[in-house]
Amino acid sequence: MRRPLVAGNWKMHGTRATVRALMTAVRDGLGDNRGADVLVLPPAVYIPDAVRLAEGTGIGVGAQNVADQDQGAYTGEIAADMLTDLGCAHALVGHSERRLHYGESDALVAARFAAAIRHGVTPLLCVGETLEQRESGDTEAVLAAQIDAVAEHVDGEALTRGVVAYEPVWAIGTGRTATPEQAQSAHAFIRARLAVHGAAATQVRILYGGSVKPETAAELFAMADIDGALVGGASLKADDFINIIARAV
Numbered sequence: 444m445r446r447p448l449v450a451g452n453w454k455m456h457g458t459r460a461t462v463r464a465l466m467t468a469v470r471d472g473l474g475d476n477r478g479a480d481v482l483v484l485p486p487a488v489y490i491p492d493a494v495r496l497a498e499g500t501g502i503g504v505g506a507q508n509v510a511d512q513d514q515g516a517y518t519g520e521i522a523a524d525m526l527t528d529l530g531c532a533h534a535l536v537g538h539s540e541r542r543l544h545y546g547e548s549d550a551l552v553a554a555r556f557a558a559a560i561r562h563g564v565t566p567l568l569c570v571g572e573t574l575e576q577r578e579s580g581d582t583e584a585v586l587a588a589q590i591d592a593v594a595e596h597v598d599g600e601a602l603t604r605g606v607v608a609y610e611p612v613w614a615i616g617t618g619r620t621a622t623p624e625q626a627q628s629a630h631a632f633i634r635a636r637l638a639v640h641g642a643a644a645t646q647v648r649i650l651y652g653g654s655v656k657p658e659t660a661a662e663l664f665a666m667a668d669i670d671g672a673l674v675g676g677a678s679l680k681a682d683d684f685i686n687i688i689a690r691a692v
């Protein structure tokens with residue numbers, strides 16, 4: 444049985460004051476009786492504030508990225524050990540915005556995944572196809588390449604320790620959501636691909652991301668291979684985020 448996970452990616456939004464207010468509203472608005480694990484991913488500089496406000500609530504705080512190297516002269520990067528030092532045990536790797544705007548390759552994403560695993564940080568590996576790739580029938584080939592690249596760096600046991608987020612690029616921030624059937628089909632493919640590489644794939648949580656809203660969450664969560672969500676825009680509104688979490692049971 445996979446416990447659902449709902450993660451809120453706050454991306455590069457907010458100020459110290461608004462991030463504190465959002466964290467407080469999420470914390471206070473969420474009851475103790477949750478059917479899902481909850482994670483928030485603030486901008487890195489606000490992680491310590493979020494960790495402090497989350498203390499004792501069971502809400503996890505993660506990072507939006509993690510370095511592929513352990514330590515050293517890598518300006519601008521944040522090492523996995525630094526995250527654990529802050530009380531942060533999760534990190535996104537390979538978000539499509541990193542791949543698109545900062546040119547992160549499958550190989551770099553894979554190295555980030557491996558570094559996270561080496562240091563006890565759970566990587567949330569983001570995979571997904573562009574609209575052009577979907578329309579030319581390449582969705583599965585793209586997903587396979589993104590997963591296979593990680594499997595070149597780590598074994599099946601490490602893959603099992605990660606989380607995967609399927610995020611069709613055409614559904615991110617566009618208000619356009621994959622249908623539950625489209626998402627389910629991609630999730631089932633991802634699970635099968637993880638198994639090819641020796642992962643205990645039935646244990647791996649696969650989240651859906653791409654314009655998830657309270658109105659669309661329940662039908663997505665009802666699908667067999669959808670184990671929660673990676674929420675962007677809607678996670679910036681405490682009520683919407685809480686309502687999405689409430690639908691994950």
Ligand SMILES: O=C[C@H](O)COP(=O)(O)O
Pocket residue numbers: 452610614615616617618652653654655673674675676677
């Ligand atoms: O990390 C979250 C995803 O990019 C989804 O963002 P969105 O919910 O704003 O479409």
